[in-house]
Amino acid sequence: MPQDAARRRLAAAALAAPLLWAGRAARGQAPAPLTLTLSPFLSPASLLAAFRPLREHLERTLARPVEMLSTKDFHSLCERVKAQRQDVAMLPAHLARLAITDWGHLPLAATIDALDVVVLVRQDSPARSPADLRGSTVAMLDPLALTATVGRLWLREQGLLDDVTVQTAPSINSALFALDRGEARAVIAGSTQLLGLSVKTPRNDRVLATLRGIPGPIYVARPGMAAAEFDTLRAAMLSFQRDTARPVTAANSSLHAVEPALLEQLDALAAIARRTLSGG
Numbered sequence: 001m002p003q004d005a006a007r008r009r010l011a012a013a014a015l016a017a018p019l020l021w022a023g024r025a026a027r028g029q030a031p032a033p034l035t036l037t038l039s040p041f042l043s044p045a046s047l048l049a050a051f052r053p054l055r056e057h058l059e060r061t062l063a064r065p066v067e068m069l070s071t072k073d074f075h076s077l078c079e080r081v082k083a084q085r086q087d088v089a090m091l092p093a094h095l096a097r098l099a100i101t102d103w104g105h106l107p108l109a110a111t112i113d114a115l116d117v118v119v120l121v122r123q124d125s126p127a128r129s130p131a132d133l134r135g136s137t138v139a140m141l142d143p144l145a146l147t148a149t150v151g152r153l154w155l156r157e158q159g160l161l162d163d164v165t166v167q168t169a170p171s172i173n174s175a176l177f178a179l180d181r182g183e184a185r186a187v188i189a190g191s192t193q194l195l196g197l198s199v200k201t202p203r204n205d206r207v208l209a210t211l212r213g214i215p216g217p218i219y220v221a222r223p224g225m226a227a228a229e230f231d232t233l234r235a236a237m238l239s240f241q242r243d244t245a246r247p248v249t250a251a252n253s254s255l256h257a258v259e260p261a262l263l264e265q266l267d268a269l270a271a272i273a274r275r276t277l278s279g280g
Contacts, residue, residue: 031064034233035086038070039077039095039217041141041193043173050196050251054240061236073170074144078277081105084222088233090250092146093262094269096218101270104223106230107258109237111250112216116191117150119209122179127186130158130209136185139167139175143276146214149269151188154211173201180204192216192249215266217250218258 036055038047047070058066069086071077074095081089082103090111091099099105119138121127138155140148148168155161167184169175172193178184180202187205197203219237221230242252 031062033065033067034058034062034088035067035069036088036090037077037080037086038068038090039092039145040070040073040170041145041147041172041190042196043171043198044070046171046173046196046198046201049198050249053243054251057240058236061239062232074142075277078144078273081220084224086222087225088219088221090217090219092144093215093218094146094149094266094273095144096220096258097263097266097270098273099220100263102274105220106223106225107263108219108221108230108234109255110216110218110258110262111253111255112192112248114213115216116213117147117154117211118189118191118194118207119151119154119211120176120179120187120189120205121185121208122182123204123206125185125206125208127208130160133160133186133208134163137165137167137178137183138186138188139169139178139184140188141172141175142168144273146269147188147190147193149272150211150214154188154209173197176201176203176205190214192247195247195249196251215262216253219255 038051040047042050048068051068055066055068071080077089077091078095080086081091081099088108089099089105096107100107119130127133138151140151142148143152152161152166155164167178169178172189175184175187175189176197179187186208221233237255238257240255242248242254246252
C-alpha cells in the first residue's frame with residue numbers, strides 16, 4: 001500500500017474509533033475492555049506504572065477501557081498468548097516473531113529499533129573482564145526473554161556457560177537486588193529495562209560488557225480480530241508518541257509499523273525460543 005494511502009487509512013480508523021464505541025454505548029452495550037498483556041521484565045508495580053501513559057492514551061483514543069496485566073514468567077506469557085487470552089500482547093521481538101509465524105497473531109506495532117544488552121557488576125566488583133565471572137553466579141530473566149537468550153549466547157561465546165551458575169530472576173528489579181546483596185556477581189539486562197525501575201531498586205552497578213543490540217518489544221494482536229477493529233486499534237497504537245522529557249524505553253517510545261525485514265531477522269532467535277518451549 002502506498003505510504004500516503006496507508007496514512008489516510010490509519011487516520012480514518014483513528015477518527016472512527018470513538019464513533020464505533022459510542023454507537024455501542026447508545027445501544028446499551030458497554031464497550032468491552034481491551035485486554036493487553038505485558039512481558040514480565042519488571043516487577044508488576046514498575047511495569048504497570050511505566051505503561052500507564054499508553055493505557056491512558058488508548059482509553060482516550062478508543063473510548064473504551066483498557067486492562068493491562070502481566071504474567072509470572074515468560075513461559076506463562078507464551079501459554080497465555082498461544083491460548084489467545086488477550087486482545088494484544090507486548091512480546092520480546094523473537095517471541096513476537098514466533099507468535100506471528102506459529103500461532104497466527106498479527107503484527108501491530110514496534111517500539112525501539114535497537115537497544116543494547118549489558119552485563120552489570122557491582123561498582124566495587126574486582127571483575128574487569130568476562131573471564132573474571134568464571135565460577136560465579138550470573139542473574140538474568142528466564143530463558144525465553146530475549147535479553148537472556150542473547151546473554152546465554154554471549155556466555156557460550158566467551159566459554160563461560162558451563163563455568164557459571166545462571167540464576168533466573170523474576171524481574172530485572174529482583175536481579176539487581178541479588179547483585180546488591182552479593183547473591184549474584186553479574187546481571188545481564190537490556191539497557192532500556194534499567195530506565196523503568198522503581199526508586200527502591202538498588203543501582204550500585206557498572207557496565208562490565210556491552211553485548212549485541214537487539215530490537216525492542218513488539219505488539220501483536222490476537223488471530224481472528226475483525227479487520228475494522230484491527231485497523232482502529234493499529235491507528236490508535238501508532239498515534240502514541242513518547243514523552244520527550246523522559247528517556248526512551250519500551251514503554252516510552254513512539255510506536256511505529258513492524259517492518260517485515262525486522263521479523264525475518266529474528267528467525268534464528270525465534271527458533272531458540274521454539275526449542276526452549278518444546279523442552280529442547
